[in-house]
Amino acid sequence: MASLSFVSSSHLTLRAPSPNLRSSSPRPTSVSFSVKAQSVALSQDDLKKLAAEKAVESIKPGMVLGLGTGSTAAFAVDQIGKLLSSGELHDIVGIPTSKRTEDQARSLGIPLVALDTHPRIDLAIDGADEVDPNLDLVKGRGGALLREKMVEAVAERFIVVADDTKLVKGLGGSGLAMPVEVVQFCWKFNLVRLRDLFKEFGCEAKLRVGEGGEAYVTDNSNFIIDLYFKEPLKDGFAAGREIGKFEGVVEHGLFLGMATSVIIAGKNGVEVMNK
Numbered sequence: 001m002a003s004l005s006f007v008s009s010s011h012l013t014l015r016a017p018s019p020n021l022r023s024s025s026p027r028p029t030s031v032s033f034s035v036k037a038q039s040v041a042l043s044q045d046d047l048k049k050l051a052a053e054k055a056v057e058s059i060k061p062g063m064v065l066g067l068g069t070g071s072t073a074a075f076a077v078d079q080i081g082k083l084l085s086s087g088e089l090h091d092i093v094g095i096p097t098s099k100r101t102e103d104q105a106r107s108l109g110i111p112l113v114a115l116d117t118h119p120r121i122d123l124a125i126d127g128a129d130e131v132d133p134n135l136d137l138v139k140g141r142g143g144a145l146l147r148e149k150m151v152e153a154v155a156e157r158f159i160v161v162a163d164d165t166k167l168v169k170g171l172g173g174s175g176l177a178m179p180v181e182v183v184q185f186c187w188k189f190n191l192v193r194l195r196d197l198f199k200e201f202g203c204e205a206k207l208r209v210g211e212g213g214e215a216y217v218t219d220n221s222n223f224i225i226d227l228y229f230k231e232p233l234k235d236g237f238a239a240g241r242e243i244g245k246f247e248g249v250v251e252h253g254l255f256l257g258m259a260t261s262v263i264i265a266g267k268n269g270v271e272v273m274n275k
């Protein structure tokens with residue numbers, strides 16, 4: 001359990017920008033919020049909730065929202081539901097990034113629309129599996145990468161919310177799965193091609209298996225091949241381009257140049273990093 005001084009508006013520190021890995025993009029800037037109030041032991045879920053609720057503060061009436069998927073995004077969706085029912089927030093609509101989020105949002109009375117009728121999104125809020133110093137991401141360990149990418153790609157602002165265990169120096173560096181969604185047809189053929197593509201990174205490729213021991217099937221009726229790297233990718237953009245060249249690959253979990261802000265909660269407080 002991390003220990004954290006509770007977040008409030010009492011003080012605000014500007015920190016040095018994180019190092020930028022690509023000269024072509026603006027450098028992320030970082031703002032930390034911390035407080036001297038009571039110090040309490042916070043669980044990882046508490047930290048996720050803090051980050052999520054901080055992001056929800058950016059929602060304004062009239063917005064079209066992208067509603068993320070996963071345990072951290074779920075705290076944001078809960079908070080939106082609470083604010084709507086208390087009347088503190090109104091006139092918003094949401095586009096869910098998975099069936100799970102759709103069910104959660106419906107149960108909270110959040111009005112839902114689709115990209116078909118609302119092709120422009122004001123603000124998307126979602127979690128991530130890895131966040132690098134340039135605010136590039138790995139997403140999709142919860143299996144929602146395709147809908148997430150469709151929604152977040154058209155969001156004017158995309159705020160990522162996470163606890164500090166998600167920070168990595170380079171994408172693929174956590175040693176955990178980097179997902180690739182593939183069509184079911186001849187999935188083994190693509191598993192081998194993906195593994196061979198990343199041979200130099202000591203890549204292992206595995207078909208994702210669901211709770212019943214059967215292949216995991218996404219909301220879009222596809223399979224997921226999880227890639228495990230022994231060392232971080234040197235160039236995420238090149239990796240994404242190469243993965244995308246394989247016929248039968250539907251989407252990959254590299255979300256590059258998409259996040260406009262990342263809100264990270266950790267033992268030292270809540271840090272907001274902006275592009």
Ligand SMILES: O=C[C@H](O)[C@H](O)[C@H](O)COP(=O)(O)O
Nearest residue numbers: 070071072127140142143144
């Ligand atoms: O497919 C799942 C999403 O990309 C999630 O946002 C991501 O896996 C992070 O999930 P969590 O907040 O549960 O760690």
